[in-house]
Amino acid sequence: MGRQPCCEKVGLKRGPWTMDEDNKLMNFILNNGIQCWRLVPKLAGLMRCGKSCRLRWINYLRPDLKRGAFTEAEEDMMIELHSQLGNRWSKIAAHFRGRTDNEIKNHWNTKIKKKMKLMGLDPMTHKPIDQQNSAGESEEINQKLEFHDSSDSPADLEGYTQMQQKTEGELICGSSQDKIESCIENMEMGSSIMSQNVETLENLCFDSLQNWIDNPFLWDGFGNLEEIFS
DNA sequence: AATCCTCCCAACCGCTCCAAA
């Protein structure tokens, strides 16, 4: 007994969106705004489910989307926010104007996670990996656990492990514990500075989407949509 | 040039939340 599907899926198109579909959705929303996602595909003449339309709009078509690579400042802010909020991507995304939760989630999983691991930090707890291991645990056990916890393929894991060993080796051989402690100290200091900066960064961002949403002209067209459709 | 491998990201799935009836 499964859950009822979000919509009638028979005859609905799936997979990548075409330019024509994008145009239809974009034109419809810009002209009529958004009231009920379930009605959007019907009214816009799309063979998609409302959920798919919503996702396409939020992640790709929204006019205020920033696009392009994440800056260092954005990455730092992302790490700081993740340390406070965990995997609540939409909450994190709310602090980045022009970025979507999906975009942030993808960037975290593909880039930041690896970056943090290379720095010897656990991407989930943000604590140094070594500190989390109990005294008796072997490196091998940790790697096995990490493999099960992550979505990395064995090949990825091998590559990462080699890099991590190299990095850790350099840290430890370089001059030992005090370097590690210094590194941790720098991270903590950076984290603290970032906390103070997050608010400032947010304030600097221009909220164009809010302006768009607040524009009564765009929303007024909704009045009789259902009536017109039926 | 062909094949394989890895990375990245758009899109989907299934679940929870929440407001309206």
Added chain:
DNA sequence: TTTTGGAGCGGTTGGGAGGAT
């Protein structure tokens, strides 16, 4: 108070792009 259905969220996956062999 309970039920229902739409919106939103986070995890996961498929496939294209590009690099390595």
